[in-house]
Amino acid sequence: MRLKPNSQGVKASDLLNVLDKTQLTNLFAKIVNFANAKKIAERIVNVRPITTVGELNLCLEDLPHKRSLNPATLPMLALRIAVNSELENLEEVLPKAFNLLENGGRLLVITFHSGEERIVKDFFKGKGEVVLPSQEEIFNNQKSRSAKLYILEKKL
Numbered sequence: 594m595r596l597k598p599n600s601q602g603v604k605a606s607d608l609l610n611v612l613d614k615t616q617l618t619n620l621f622a623k624i625v626n627f628a629n630a631k632k633i634a635e636r637i638v639n640v641r642p643i644t645t646v647g648e649l650n651l652c653l654e655d656l657p658h659k660r661s662l663n664p665a666t667l668p669m670l671a672l673r674i675a676v677n678s679e680l681e682n683l684e685e686v687l688p689k690a691f692n693l694l695e696n697g698g699r700l701l702v703i704t705f706h707s708g709e710e711r712i713v714k715d716f717f718k719g720k721g722e723v724v725l726p727s728q729e730e731i732f733n734n735q736k737s738r739s740a741k742l743y744i745l746e747k748k749l
Contacts, residue, residue: 605672609643623680623708624671632656633668670706680708687716694747702743713743721745 612620617634618627625633633653637643640652646669653664674680691700704710724742731738 603676605669605676606642606644608672608675609637609649610641614638620675621668621671623674624706625667629656629667674708680712683709683712684716687713691716691745691747696747696749698747700745700747702745704741704743705739710741717743717745 608620609617614631614634617637618630621630621633624630633656636652636656637649640648643649643652646665649668650663650665653668656664687700687702694700702713704713722744724744726734726737726740
């Protein structure tokens with residue numbers, strides 16, 4: 594989960610076992626729709642403690658989900674994002690990176706999910722451009738299907 598494995602901080606199991614149903618729902622709603630987030634949170638609260646990925650998989654295995662996706666995939670993504678403070682770090686780094694640019698410099702940001710996308714769109718405030726992967730790129734690289742490249746040029 595942790596991008597820096599040796600660093601200290603809250604663990605995914607801490608979040609799963611300590612947060613109440615509302616807090617878990619809010620955590621998962623950043624990545625999955627609210628109705629599903631609520632179902633996931635309810636299930637976790639009812640079966641805890643959860644200390645391993647296997648236990649989380651078992652807990653969520655019979656919830657409705659897309660056939661191509663393990664039912665724990667999106668909750669695991671939400672947990673990773675929370676454990677690493679990824680959205681908070683993105684909010685913090687965007688203005689710093691933009692301020693380092695000289696006139697005419699470009700800030701490029703690739704997003705892969707709606708949580709990142711909301712933050713980047715808010716920072717760009719409708720300026721700049723968005724580049725989506727072509728059908729050929731998606732065919733050759735399935736992981737690119739959700740990617741969006743945001744480009745913002747600094748103009749003084």
